[in-house]
Amino acid sequence: MKKGILLVNLGSPDSPSPKDVKKYLGEFLMDERVIDIPLVARTALVKGIILKTRPKASAAAYQKIWWEEGSPLIVISERVKKKVQDLVDVPVALAMRYGSMTIKKGLQELVDQGVEEVLLFPLYPQFAMATTETITVLAEELRQKDFPNLKIESVPAFYNKPDYIEVLSESIKKHLEGKNYEHLLFSYHGVPERHIRKSDVTKSHCKIDGSCCKTPSKAHEFCYRHQCLEVTRLVAEKLQLKEDSYSTSFQSRLGFDPWLLPYTDRTIERLGKSGVKNMAIVTPAFVSDCLETLEEIAMEGQEIFHEMGGKNYTTVPCLNDDKEWVELLAKWINNWAIPNVKA
Known part of the structure; x- marks a missing residue:
């Protein structure tokens, strides 16, 4: 089976405008694993209160940190994906849990390259309902609905490796x-x-x-x-x-x-x-x-x-696209893609 990697991070609005931030926050906060209260209460809270007040302030915060190339999280993640791809022999795609770079698009990108087995890689060292779990649950839902012949394996939390x-x-x-x-x-x-x-x-x-x-x-x-x-x-x-x-x-x-x-x-x-x-x-x-x-x-x-x-x-900056971090990701991927490989 041809293997491929899907790196997944949180996501970002398409721009730091209040309109795009509101759309992004709506998707993020309506996730039942982020705000884990009954749907009716969650809808009232998010759409009735938060989305009427928070987007403007959040947009102002995004504007402070927005790079010329775009969202720092997206730009950095794309750099990591490119550098990792240069070090591994299997296709690597990038997706976000929220926003326009969807997990469905990422899986489709791999399938279009003939991939039959995907290593789903949530880019979170620690497990949490609102991070790792929501990614793996959505990926399985998409597999059952849109990619029934695809095999997906998830990377567990790596906090103590x-x-x-x-x-x-x-x-x-x-x-x-x-x-x-x-x-x-x-x-x-x-x-x-x-x-x-x-x-x-x-x-x-x-x-x-x-x-x-x-x-x-x-x-x-x-x-x-x-x-x-x-x-x-x-x-x-x-x-x-x-x-x-x-x-x-x-x-x-x-x-x-x-x-x-x-x-x-x-x-x-x-x-x-x-x-x-x-x-x-x-x-x-x-x-x-x-x-x-x-x-x-x-x-x-x-x-x-x-x-x-x-x-x-x-x-202290995050690991971002530091050489040592990228090489470690590539080592883990190679160990999965080619069992017993000496990376």
Whole structure:
């Protein structure tokens, strides 16, 4: 069977105009795995409230970070796809979960090249309902409806793979070399606490009580919180960080339900108030820089830190299209496409 790869990331509006942002947000927020409440309530919330107020503000944020070539997330992802394709012998396509670069188009691109078996590669180190799961579920729905003869295999979360931790750690080390910082903050995208409990395959382990993420369990295979904390632990170990010189937080939240704590903005505020003058921040839930990293973290985070008395605020870029990251992706793909290959 001819094999092919479909790299999938989150997505982006076609432009930073309020009209395009509204269309994009509508698709994104109406996903039942993003806002996981009954359809009637979700429709009322998204279409009745959020889409009447948020698109203008979100469009302004996108305009701050938009590149001449287009959306940073799309541009970076396309660069990664091209570089990976140069290193592997199977067709590679790129898709987004939301927006015009649909998964259906990506699968069709591969099928048109004669591909019969697809490795679906969600570009998220950690598993989450609103990222990995929504991609795999949609891909299976499309397979059943439009590509019944296609075989699809999904890449599981790679948050704890030693070669990924090595690449991530070296990237952080490289970007912080020569920088004066007292504290390194690992900021991950937030999710509602109920997502953690819903993803618990044991239906009893995840209590989000400070100990369950450290207690071995089958639940960890699908526990976003555990996987985030584990990335922090493994990188801190690899970089030999002192225990009080780093911490973990969660950025972005929507609505009034409990989300994972501590919040990134409050943590930055607390660090500044406590007298930290030099801090650095890294965002390991993302492999490509995007609105959340370029605007929320790099711009808003720095503003908060300075307002609280902080001086130097260093943002570590995502892995983006770094040579080491691209080579690692190519190695994983070659290992799948040609079993027992020495990559």
